[in-house]
Amino acid sequence: MEMNAITMAARLSLSTFDKLRKSTILIIVFSDSQIALHWLKKAEPEKEMEFGYISTENNPADIGTRGTTTDEFQQSIWWQGPVAARKQNVPITPTQKRSHRSEHPHGAAEQSSILFDMPRFSTLERLEGTAAYVLRFIANSSKGLSLQRREVLETTMLTNQEGTEPLKASNMQQARRFIWKLLQMQFKKAILTSPNKKLNIKKDCDGIYRCYDRLRKSLLSKEA
DSSP states (O other), X not given: OHHHHHHXXXXXXXXXXXXXXXXXXXXXXXXXXXXXXXXXXXXXXXXXXXXXXXXXXGOGGGHHHHOOOHHHHHTSTTTTOOGXXXXXXXXXXXXXSOOTTOOSTTSSOSOSOOSXXXXXXXXXXXXXXXHHHHHHXXXXXXXXXXHHHHHHHHTTTOTTOOOSSOOOHHHHHHHHHHHHHHHHHHTHHHHTSGGGGXXXXXXXXXXXXXXXXXXXXXXXXXXX
């Protein structure tokens, strides 16, 4: 969802850029998602554009989701944007600038050893299917291991993965959760960074980091 928002901002910026027809113009797209900003480091831009981080408190886009009164909305930063964005020289720290030398296909990953080369898969379903078969192979191969070793493997979501029959929905669901864990292992530092601590991010029973802030009282399932 955060990437969709950045994509919309980039398209709007391009449309505005084309209408202004100026050769020298600084375009900065702000986002409060550090993970999405890390993902953007993998691609070379067609037009020079900077991506910067902005805290949730200073993000005008979050005003509608936080809830506000009419009077508060009239005086909010929705109309003029945050103070930093109105400056002539907007400071962008090196960590916020796009890196054109990123060696990782998904940004600043903490570990270079990735189990799946995810960009090779055209759809999430194909990735899940491959992950499910990998988990099944590991589960079937671990039958001769000691109980202690098998208990360690169970913690990595190999429960009920044994067998030779066609994959079931439960196998695909476990594979999806396993993929989530792999991605979160790569971006653990970004997930647990200081600006995100207030989002009440905790691990669930499967060891997956989840945000329990605004949606903790909603009726959505934990998989949402």
